[in-house]
Amino acid sequence: MSSDSSTLTSHGRDTLNNNCSCSCKNSINAEILKAEALRLGFSACGVAQAGPVSEEHADAFLRWTADGKHAGMVYMTNYTDLRLNPCKLMPGARSVVSVALNYYPQQLLGPDQYQFAFYAYGKDYHDVLRARLQQLVASTPLADAECRICVDTAPILERYWAQHSGIGWIGTNKNLIVPHIGSFVFLGEIVTSAEFSQYDAPMTNHCGNCRRCLDACPTKALTSSPSSSSISPSSPVSPSSSINNSFTASSLDARRCFSYLTIEHRGEYTDEMLRLFSESMHNNADRCTSHPVRGCNLADETEIATNGGTAEMIHDNSPKHYVYGCDRCQLACPNNCNAVPTSVAEFTPSHQFLSMKPTDWHQLSREDYQNLFRGSAVKRVKYEGLLRNISLFVDEKMG
Numbered sequence: 001m002s003s004d005s006s007t008l009t010s011h012g013r014d015t016l017n018n019n020c021s022c023s024c025k026n027s028i029n030a031e032i033l034k035a036e037a038l039r040l041g042f043s044a045c046g047v048a049q050a051g052p053v054s055e056e057h058a059d060a061f062l063r064w065t066a067d068g069k070h071a072g073m074v075y076m077t078n079y080t081d082l083r084l085n086p087c088k089l090m091p092g093a094r095s096v097v098s099v100a101l102n103y104y105p106q107q108l109l110g111p112d113q114y115q116f117a118f119y120a121y122g123k124d125y126h127d128v129l130r131a132r133l134q135q136l137v138a139s140t141p142l143a144d145a146e147c148r149i150c151v152d153t154a155p156i157l158e159r160y161w162a163q164h165s166g167i168g169w170i171g172t173n174k175n176l177i178v179p180h181i182g183s184f185v186f187l188g189e190i191v192t193s194a195e196f197s198q199y200d201a202p203m204t205n206h207c208g209n210c211r212r213c214l215d216a217c218p219t220k221a222l223t224s225s226p227s228s229s230s231i232s233p234s235s236p237v238s239p240s241s242s243i244n245n246s247f248t249a250s251s252l253d254a255r256r257c258f259s260y261l262t263i264e265h266r267g268e269y270t271d272e273m274l275r276l277f278s279e280s281m282h283n284n285a286d287r288c289t290s291h292p293v294r295g296c297n298l299a300d301e302t303e304i305a306t307n308g309g310t311a312e313m314i315h316d317n318s319p320k321h322y323v324y325g326c327d328r329c330q331l332a333c334p335n336n337c338n339a340v341p342t343s344v345a346e347f348t349p350s351h352q353f354l355s356m357k358p359t360d361w362h363q364l365s366r367e368d369y370q371n372l373f374r375g376s377a378v379k380r381v382k383y384e385g386l387l388r389n390i391s392l393f394v395d396e397k398m399g
Contacts, residue, residue, distance in 0.1 A: 046165030117325025
């Protein structure tokens with residue numbers, strides 16, 4: 001199977017040649033940067049001019065927080081002026097470099113095991129991605145510019161900039177989808193004072209009328225927006241309309257999202273949260289959950305412009321007992337048919353992790369937890385939080 005490091009994407013990408021006001025003599029050749037990103041193992045790399053985010057996207061973000069859909073993530077309302085304009089995050093910023101790094105696991109937990117979101121299988125992505133971005137800066141002309149590296153820790157709208165850097169589009173499931181790679185990618189940014197002789201055009205949305213992620217969400221945390229009609233890539237719409245559709249065609253309510261509840265929520269679960277868990281387990285037991293088969297083609301009914309044909313799917317009738325995060329909306333996405341296991345060694349899960357049975361989790365000691373998740377993103381939920389999640393399923397028959 002081919003290495004993911006050989007798939008630095010430029011699929012379906014255009015470049016903007018006339019929007020750069022810099023002196024080309026002093027600007028950086030973006031192709032040199034992308035070639036180095038490929039060498040370092042990144043799956044995609046693109047560049048966009050820094051500036052305020054679009055008014056439509058800013059309004060959508062502000063409505064999202066005003067409606068309380070960010071749940072307990074109060075940090076999402078901090079530094080809003082910086083979040084909506086990287087030039088305020090780093091004064092003097094002229095460009096935003098966006099990268100994606102594949103994390104799709106080489107080996108998966110079995111259906112009879114407690115489930116963790118794929119991103120948590122290996123070492124903490126913050127450390128891995130930051131180290132590679134530091135290498136990218138050091139080994140390119142960016143070393144002579146002022147740079148700020150952002151890896152899910154700074155107030156920046158990373159998916160917006162990834163789309164505007166041309167590396168993918170924000171899907172209906174609110175994840176960034178990279179053509180021919182999928183959505184199992186980590187995102188990182190370099191906000192820099194450097195200018196480029198050529199910038200990438202924003203990528204248009206290719207989700208079309210597909211609803212698989214919406215239907216796969218057991219708590220309906222993902223909903224389609226009644227104020228925005230779906231836009232098919234075959235429709236005669238402008239690129240800007242299709243781009244904006246990425247932001248407004250669906251909405252995520254974190255208050256109902258398993259990823260938020262099992263990772264970000266602190267303390268005990270409320271009765272309403274417990275009801276969501278209970279209902280989802282019963283609904284899941286009665287419903288097939290579709291998982292894209294690696295290497296399949298995309299289904300015609302999704303109206304996805306990047307591919308065609310009939311998607312071969314497998315069905316797993318057993319309920320998925322997620323104790324950390326949730327990948328249901330990504331597993332249902334036909335764009336992940338082409339997911340290739342990552343070649344990043346740090347993302348390889350340990351044998352101990354892969355061999356854990358439900359009874360092992362029920363007996364997990366603090367020392368076991370520390371040894372199992374040393375250097376892992378799972379540390380975010382803390383020992384008590386993971387036990388809280390596991391306790392939801394103690395009475396379930398898991399084999």
